[in-house]
Amino acid sequence: MxxxxxxxxxxxxxxxxxxxxxxxxxxxxxxxxxxxxxxxxxxxxxxxxxxxxxxxxxxxxxxxxxxxxxxxFPASEHFGARGQLIRRIDMVSEPYPLGYxxxxxxxxxxxxxxxxxxxxxxxxxxxxxxxxxxxxxxxxxxxxxxxxxxxxxxxxxxxxxxxxxxxxxxxxxxxxxxxDDLVFDEPWLVVDLRVNEAGIAKLPRTAAQFCDPARPTTYIVGPGSHRRFEIMLLPDEDPRAMEQPEQVWRLLTRWLTPDDATLWRAASYRFHAxxxxxxxxxxxxxxxxxxxxxxxxxxxxxxxxxxxxxxxxxxxxxxxxxxxxxxxxxxxxxxxxxxxxxxxxxxxxxxxVICERDPEAAAARDLRILAEGGGVPRTITRQEIVPSLSCGLRAEVPHAANGTLFPQPWILTSGGRQLLDAACGAGWRLVLSGDSAMARSCAIAARAAEMGLRLIALARADHDARPDLLREESGVVTDWFVRQACAAAIIRPDHYVYGVAADEAGLAAMLSDLAARLQ
The missing domain is CATH 3.50.50.60 (FAD/NAD(P)-binding domain)
Structure with a gap:
């Protein structure tokens, strides 16, 4: 102590x-x-x-x-310099990879x-x-x-x-x-509103990014009546003066009037990197x-x-x-x-892309983004923008799964359905495919227990499950094992994949490597 x-x-x-x-x-x-x-x-x-x-x-x-x-968070629709839809940023579809x-x-x-x-x-x-x-x-x-x-x-x-x-x-x-300055420095005004029913009827149903070179603006649909606008300030505008209610409502005239909402907050920021x-x-x-x-x-x-x-x-x-x-x-x-x-x-x-102020460059940007979708607005997901862990405490044998977030399926139990973490807990885990011989290996089970790893074996809902197998509702993890061409994954306490293995020999070597690196 x-x-x-x-x-x-x-x-x-x-x-x-x-x-x-x-x-x-x-x-x-x-x-x-x-x-x-x-x-x-x-x-x-x-x-x-x-x-x-x-x-x-x-x-x-x-x-x-x-x-x-x-x-x-609904899809964010991006509109170009002429107000045309150029792309969407949305979330991945169901079954959701982490259960939420x-x-x-x-x-x-x-x-x-x-x-x-x-x-x-x-x-x-x-x-x-x-x-x-x-x-x-x-x-x-x-x-x-x-x-x-x-x-x-x-x-x-x-x-x-x-x-x-x-x-x-x-x-x-x-x-x-x-x-370290990653070179981004732009002045913006963030406006939060509580919007009444009349105001909500005037606003877009989804989030929106207005990539207008005259005044780039972000619109976010918050919970309940909460709505947010993030509005780029122009070089000749005083950030503090633009926080004043009369200036805020002038900027919002395109969408709302003071009769439609209550101003909750207006604050100017410099968006940095x-x-x-x-x-x-x-x-x-x-x-x-x-x-x-x-x-x-x-x-x-x-x-x-x-x-x-x-x-x-x-x-x-x-x-x-x-x-x-x-x-x-x-x-x-x-x-x-x-x-x-x-x-x-x-x-x-x-x-x-959003902050482009030059009209000609903005028009070229719109054409380029539409071309990326084959001439129509394409959808990218927010999840593909967030990277995995590229270094640090990961298995030394390279694999695309190393450093990614491990999925969390819904588990079928006698009392109903539960998310994997609720059913099994977090911490260090060794997750095995129920179809793999490793799920029946006494040596692997003993090694996992010795290292303090929680052992979890997962199978599909229609699997003729043994008592030691958990059945998942939608095949989220079993499909993941197939895509990753593996049958075992060591998961860190923060839910990132330490490493994966396709067979017992590979898993045994990875467990030994992990034990040495931790100690």
Missing amino acids: SANEYQVAVVGFGPSGAVAANLLGAQGIRTLAVDRDRVVYDKPRAIALDHEILRLFDNLGIAGQLAPHIAP TPTMVFTQPPVEEILRAHARSYPSVVIELGTELRRLEQTPEGVTLELYGDGGTRNVTADYVIACDGASSTVRRQLGIGF LVASKWREGRVFLAGDAAHQQPPFIGQGMCQGVRDVANLVWKLACVLGGESGAALLDTYQEERSAHVRELTTRIKAIGH
């Missing part, structure tokens, strides 16, 4: 920090979470999340509480309240709001944090620190870590907006922060529990920085 008061201190209790505190609490890790603000910001900022993130929320047991504040609607919109304030309340329910988690980090100092044994709150200034110690303290991160600045040059300094890790900022064009901002802490916390748990050496923590920056850079590059490319 460490002599430090806490095993992990989380600085910043926004969405990323609250998820980190939940994940740490679920592992029983002694955690302190601090934030200088006492209450959740009462207006929406993030508006989108995806099935990977909802899967993590469901693992924490809060997906049901969040459901009233979440809705499917692949892309969703949500209302942030109540979702954030639920995340905070659930974090408070863990006995190992202490939350101190109205508490500001003044300074931190590292030693070989831990980190000392100087905190200022109602009781004045005091010091606490922790084994590790996760800095989720936002784009202007105090921790990042104290560590002297800069941003920035990634921290370092994500770790000794025992301190950056996560969320402290580590990266990206344009919002496919709604991945908050998702990226949640992925950060989901990637980091299980590794911290392994190290703090003595199951792995501290070198495992080096894979955090390796994996997340590469993933964020790749996704940000893809989002930036979409942004450059």
